[in-house]
Amino acid sequence: MSLVKTNVLKRKLGLPWQKIEGQALILDAENHEAHELNEVASIIWSHLDGKTQLAAIMDKIAEEFEVEAEELSYDVLTVAQNFVELELAECI
Amino acid sequence: MNNQSLLDQWRNKSIDQFIPLQASLELTNRCNERCGHCYIPSFKDDPAKVLKIESWYQILNELRSAGTLYIILMGGEAMLNPHFWDIAKKSNELGFHTTMISNGLKINKIEVAEKLKSVGIKMVTISLYSLDPKIHDTMTSVKGSFQKTMNAISYLRKAGVKVTINSLLTTLNVKTIFDLEDWCYKNDLELKIDPTVTSKLNGDMAPTRLRASKEQLKWFYEQRKNRWEMFKLEPAEELNTDYVCNAAKGKCAVTAYGDLLPCIEIRDPLGNLVENKFSDIWYKPEAKKWRDIKFSDLSKKSASGFCEHCPGMAKNELGDHLQELDFSVMLSQVKKEVSETQETNV
Ligand SMILES: C[S@@+](CC[C@H](N)C(=O)[O-])C[C@H]1O[C@@H](n2cnc3c(N)ncnc32)[C@H](O)[C@@H]1O
Numbered sequence A: 001m002s003l004v005k006t007n008v009l010k011r012k013l014g015l016p017w018q019k020i021e022g023q024a025l026i027l028d029a030e031n032h033e034a035h036e037l038n039e040v041a042s043i044i045w046s047h048l049d050g051k052t053q054l055a056a057i058m059d060k061i062a063e064e065f066e067v068e069a070e071e072l073s074y075d076v077l078t079v080a081q082n083f084v085e086l087e088l089a090e091c092i
Numbered sequence B: 001m002n003n004q005s006l007l008d009q010w011r012n013k014s015i016d017q018f019i020p021l022q023a024s025l026e027l028t029n030r031c032n033e034r035c036g037h038c039y040i041p042s043f044k045d046d047p048a049k050v051l052k053i054e055s056w057y058q059i060l061n062e063l064r065s066a067g068t069l070y071i072i073l074m075g076g077e078a079m080l081n082p083h084f085w086d087i088a089k090k091s092n093e094l095g096f097h098t099t100m101i102s103n104g105l106k107i108n109k110i111e112v113a114e115k116l117k118s119v120g121i122k123m124v125t126i127s128l129y130s131l132d133p134k135i136h137d138t139m140t141s142v143k144g145s146f147q148k149t150m151n152a153i154s155y156l157r158k159a160g161v162k163v164t165i166n167s168l169l170t171t172l173n174v175k176t177i178f179d180l181e182d183w184c185y186k187n188d189l190e191l192k193i194d195p196t197v198t199s200k201l202n203g204d205m206a207p208t209r210l211r212a213s214k215e216q217l218k219w220f221y222e223q224r225k226n227r228w229e230m231f232k233l234e235p236a237e238e239l240n241t242d243y244v245c246n247a248a249k250g251k252c253a254v255t256a257y258g259d260l261l262p263c264i265e266i267r268d269p270l271g272n273l274v275e276n277k278f279s280d281i282w283y284k285p286e287a288k289k290w291r292d293i294k295f296s297d298l299s300k301k302s303a304s305g306f307c308e309h310c311p312g313m314a315k316n317e318l319g320d321h322l323q324e325l326d327f328s329v330m331l332s333q334v335k336k337e338v339s340e341t342q343e344t345n346v
């Protein structure tokens, strides 16, 4: 399944994570893995609250980095897709 | 980068920036055992001071904003807090890695272990002192506690909750400690053996009477290094400019009354989290006293490379957080001696 801008994602419940200095760390204890995210992926991750559409996340990042949301579309969808494939987040 | 080096990197980052990556929460002082070695001065909660569930939620939220990732629920016996389940659930929902240290007595059926799993408890560290029921029960002062603790381990593992074991080395269990180690190894259970019995947190020295003697400690380390390659003792680098411990930097603790502590051993509250915001008290100048202790501040009686100094323990016992305890000095010397015989043997 490939994601579109109107999709809403939710972080999988029970996945410990934290953000320090704009960088997120996710502990995937079941798979004995830890993932450190880059700055943009960390912003996306922290907004996967089960309420915010990917389009709104793109707008937030665009505002922060002073670029057009359209330019970010591919990257944000790809990162979000990765979260789903790694079973760190689910599409609701 | 492998997981361990990534986690170490985060740990170092938290120490450098005073981010309490790990927070221990004493959910209650109450307990269903009466261990002779226990550091808790009184197993009662003052009803006027004990926190309401809303306060625990508020504290969890503040720790979340402060950068905490690991929450350790403990006590007393954490499960005796009437809000235990709600606190554990909330901790998981907020994204903390939530674990518990427990004697296991309340985990008395598989359903309890399953519930712990379902509220998101990632690991339970069980305190087990010996495989000899008499010795364990003597240490906890509760007849039958050994069997109940063993049952808890088995329920937890059946429910898919990771279990690790904590044991304290005392005069009472030293002789059987390697039976416990063998059993843990056979059962794939990580075991931590702590050789240091602290005083009670109010300075009462009663628990320290159970400390293993110098000869017993020496025997323990000698045997251990002969049994396991990984337990060969190596001196650590202790530069004068290095911090002695992680208190008030990468870790903190919260008491059953909401007092914020630099670490579980240091009972000088930085402030109360019901009355103050975390950020207002964590960075206040008084915290520096605990945050900035370096090796150069110590009298250096300990064997170099094997320092066992704990500022909280020294404060509780001697009233001076920089003075090294005789026991810590002795332990460091024992470790050094054993490490040297290792080298001669090679
Ligand atoms: C205070 S207990 C609280 C949790 C739970 N009641 C238990 O016993 O596991 C936490 C850990 O501290 C250890 N402990 C208790 N008193 C101690 C002391 N005086 N010195 C060192 N460790 C101690 C216990 O063995 C236990 O593993």
Ligand code: SF4
Binding pocket: B031, B032, B033, B034, B035, B038, B039, B040, B075, B076, B077, B103, B140
């Ligand atoms: S060590 Fe744990 S079980 Fe034993 S009395 Fe203290 S709090 Fe209770």
